[in-house]
Amino acid sequence: MPLSPNPYAALKEAAQYVRLFRGKTFVVKVGGDVLAEPKIRKALCEQIALLWSFSIRVVVVHGGGAELDAVCEAMNIPVEKVAGRRVTSPEVLDAAKMVFAGQVHMDLLAELQASGVPAVGLTGLDAGLVKAHKRPPVAVVPDGATESQMVDFGLVGDIDTIDPHVLSHLLEGGFVPVVAPLSGGEDGAIYNTNADTIAASLATALGAEKLFFMLSVPGLLKDLKKASSLIPHATLEELAGFEAKGIISGGMRPKLTAVKTALQGGVPSAHLVSGLAPDALLAEVFTNEGSGTMIVPGIVPGLPVSAGTE
């Protein structure tokens, strides 16, 4: 539901959220498929600019999975993903550095600057922000399978520590940090770490108020083919039920793991929101109805029970 047609009622409704969130930290994760189209990227940056202008402390974490797929294909580098996570050979990592810390990163920074946001670009390596170790081979149940198989993800980093000092300094100075999904090892190694996982860890470390995932779908759907099957609210328990029913696959799997990590780490709510609809982020923050899926640790008094709980 958009803002009320009465502009003053809409302003009053929005103002209560502006007061509530002033000075709070929001982590906004933007997927690569949302960033590919310049018009959509612009609309997203304009929404981030509005949050920033209301003194909300915004940290942006971006992906670039779709762009990396395209570059790998152009360079004849095989693309392999298991359960939504990329297997990263040394060749894929070289391409990931170019795409995540280069093309996608620069284009997003340029658009944020154009929207009046003082954005500062970082990777997980800057000032030891995200430290990781190489993921050992792990048992994974691929999409559609029932049995797990051992997978060596290669140069994928599992996060050990977050040092949020550099972010705190930037936020204190009024800047908007923009983080690319690469992490650093103790031994000087560079790893590919899923952007959803980084966003959740940063949100936890910063004590963020909200964590947003900007998607190419309207939110969490009961039926992937029907936008009208959007689940507006869910608790962690309900999420486990959806997982058990098998409605969650592909890139949604690491995303929901990230949501759990963040909520269990003290972030009060996570939001799955359309990155394609021009005002979806603003509607999610500043209206009572929201626009996507809001996930909270447990039942919140006053919130309608999720459409997906029956």
Ligand SMILES: Nc1ncnc2c1ncn2[C@@H]1O[C@H](COP(=O)(O)OP(=O)(O)O)[C@@H](O)[C@H]1O
């Ligand atoms: N139940 C579900 N609801 C919504 N999306 C789902 C669901 N199950 C699987 N997906 C898929 O997950 C995708 C989101 O993950 P992904 O493409 O990896 O996002 P991103 O690139 O933003 O990290 C959606 O585009 C959709 O295809």
Ligand SMILES: CC(=O)N[C@@H](CCC(=O)OP(=O)(O)O)C(=O)O
């Ligand atoms: C290990 C792993 O899966 N890394 C991800 C990092 C980029 C990412 O997360 O991009 P999106 O948010 O656009 O999917 C990848 O290589 O695709």
